[in-house]
Amino acid sequence: MRLLLVAPAWPRESLWGQIVFRFPYLSLTTLAALTGDEWEVRLTDENVESIDFADHPDLVGISVMTPLARRAYEIADRFRSEGVPVVLGGIHPTMMEEEARAHADVVVTGEAEAVWATLLEDFRAGRLKPLYRARDFVSMERFPVPRRELLKKKAYFFTxxxxxxxxxxxxxxxxxxxxxxxxxxxxxxxxxxxxxxxxxxxxxxxxxxxxxxxxxxxxxxxxxxxxxxxxxxxxxxxxxxxxxxxxxxxxxxxxxxxxxxxxxxxxxxxxxxxxxxxxxxxxxxxxxxxxxxxxxxxxxxxxxxxxxxxxxxxxxxxxxxxxxxxxxxxxxxxxxxxxxxxxxxxxxxxxxxxxxxxxxxxxxxxxxxxxxxxxxxxxxxxxxxxxxxxxxxxxxxxxxxxxxxxxxxxxxxxxxxxxxxxxxxxx
Ligand code: SF4
CATH class of the missing domain: 3.80.30.20 (tm_1862 like domain)
Incomplete structure (x- = not known):
């Protein structure tokens, strides 16, 4: 099974869309570390490379901050129109659950690490739910080491x-x-x-x-x-x-x-x-x-x-x-x-x-x-x-x-x- 994790691009008219000293977000590399070996995981940070929409993974996960929500919804809509199920998570879907649900097969609210394994298991079993609410805060004990090898290292100021x-x-x-x-x-x-x-x-x-x-x-x-x-x-x-x-x-x-x-x-x-x-x-x-x-x-x-x-x-x-x-x-x-x-x-x-x-x-x-x-x-x-x-x-x-x-x-x-x-x- 193939999983694509996506960080949407900042708008070009935003200062952050022009920053050259980019750091990768840890949220997606951490989720990748929590994804079992049966999955082939790819990570696309749209700030440093384009999304290959012609490639159809089994599942797409998108991390959404508020200023990136419009672009995240565009990406989600595009994949869904081609039959690829999409999970939206992060701070914006947590605060704007109903809005996010209009663009996703699954919305995760709260810290996704707390429900990620269950969500993937449900996907495998064909019983994916529209909403996964992480009610507990994840423990930082034995926190997974992010899969930094998935990053295009040369595209960042440092990783x-x-x-x-x-x-x-x-x-x-x-x-x-x-x-x-x-x-x-x-x-x-x-x-x-x-x-x-x-x-x-x-x-x-x-x-x-x-x-x-x-x-x-x-x-x-x-x-x-x-x-x-x-x-x-x-x-x-x-x-x-x-x-x-x-x-x-x-x-x-x-x-x-x-x-x-x-x-x-x-x-x-x-x-x-x-x-x-x-x-x-x-x-x-x-x-x-x-x-x-x-x-x-x-x-x-x-x-x-x-x-x-x-x-x-x-x-x-x-x-x-x-x-x-x-x-x-x-x-x-x-x-x-x-x-x-x-x-x-x-x-x-x-x-x-x-x-x-x-x-x-x-x-x-x-x-x-x-x-x-x-x-x-x-x-x-x-x-x-x-x-x-x-x-x-x-x-x-x-x-x-x-x-x-x-x-x-x-x-x-x-x-x-x-x-x-x-x-x-x-x-
Ligand atoms: S709540 Fe904490 S992180 Fe947020 S602005 Fe205040 S001091 Fe900074």
Whole structure:
């Protein structure tokens, strides 16, 4: 039997559709690892290769995030019209079950790993159900090692992505991590993580965890175990990490070279309103200094368009980024993703402009902001990116190139190129 797993393409007009530093998603390689030997598994990431619609596998599985939903449904409809049954799973079908069912033979809600074996067994026995609801959160004990050999390795910036935990101890209004993974923070045994890294051959790693330091005691054990492996790693963490000197020191000694940090806003009022009060704006500069003192570069994440933001937010954020010498940053337009409390609130207030999912990429305004027009928000977002990835700002932020200057130099160049291509400006 033949199974095709598909990651749909990002829309070309999305910044993410232009990014050259692609990492593969672990969800499909992990499902492949949970698929029995009786299946021949292929994986097509449409961001790096085309789908061969002339080939008809026995079953197709598609992983769907909200901005990819339109394309995912097109792919599903095409395979189904040719008689190939399609399974849709992932965060979007979980939150928009009825919508997804119109394009699938089977919808999986929740963590697909929990029901995958049953689903495949039902397929073999000819009793496939239209809906598989994963009610339990999967254990991270003996978590399967993703089948990375299925990836077209040369098409990616690197394939050494690895996961140590799922979930986040926090529950911000705009984020769907907790509504999908529950208010649980589950971690893999450290020895399993070390074994997988050794299989991968070490080198550069990207831990795709939503918050690698969500459980400080576990993170310390993990970092201690990484030290003898002599790897260099990047990940995402919340700012609470910098308050623990031992944790920070172990991160440095274990090879942490950069962290993606969600600052989100310079307004404490906004952070409180959005449930992210773990962040203290008054402590930002000190937190940045401490990370930099440990040789850790920072990619800051900021949200534009909250109810506290007027048009001054763009220049305020840019001033902070440059004064703090953040090596890189990502801007997101506030986006009411299905399953988030912010969507419920904006729908109640009649402020969601539309549900064209491919515009739900955090680069497009899809709701009515409170203190500026949608156009002003969109233009301000572009202005901030234009300035951030202009040569003047890059030089100012990275100078004197002491913290992983080469890596962040390439990263800034890549984002500059992706952003300009998104806007149709020659790179
Ligand atoms: S801290 Fe980050 S990952 Fe956790 S809920 Fe908030 S935005 Fe989501």
């Amino acid at each position: 050494n992505t690895i996961q140590t935990s799922r979930g986040c101890p926090f529950d911000c209004d705009f984020c769907s991590v907790t509504s999908f993974y529950g208010r649980t923070y589950r971690v893999r045994p450290v020895e399993d993580v070390v074994e997988e890294i050794e299989q991968m051959g070490g080198g550069f790693l990207f831990f795709v965890d939503d918050n690698i330091a969500g459980k400080p005691r576990y993170a310390k054990d993990l970092f201690r175990a990484l030290i003898p492996l002599r790897v260099k790693w990047f990940s995402q963490a919340s700012l609470s990490m910098v308050k623990d000197a031992e944790l920070l020191d172990l991160a440095r000694r274990s090879g942490c070279k950069g962290l993606f940090i969600g600052f989100e806003s310079l307004s404490q009022e906004m952070l409180r309103a959005m449930g992210k009060s773990v962040n203290r704006v008054s402590e930002y500069r000190d937190a940045v200094r401490r990370l930099h003192d440990h040789g850790i570069g920072i990619q800051g994440s900021f949200i534009f368009g909250t109810d506290q933001d007027d048009t001054s937010v763009f220049s305020d954020v840019m001033r902070f980024i440059e004064a703090a010498h953040l090596e890189a940053a990502i801007f997101s337009i506030l986006t009411p993703f299905p399953g988030t409390r912010i969507r419920d609130a904006l729908l109640r207030e009649g402020r969601v402009l539309h549900s064209e999912w491919d515009r739900y990429d955090m680069n497009h305004v899809v709701f009515q902001p409170k203190r500026m027009s949608p156009d002003a928000l969109q233009e301000g977002f572009h202005w901030a990116y234009r300035r951030l990835y202009g040569y003047r700002s890059i030089t100012k932020r990275l100078f004197p190139f002491t913290r992983n200057g080469l890596f962040y130099g390439i990263q800034n160049w890549g984002f500059r190129r992706a952003w300009r291509q998104t806007l149709g400006v020659s790179p």
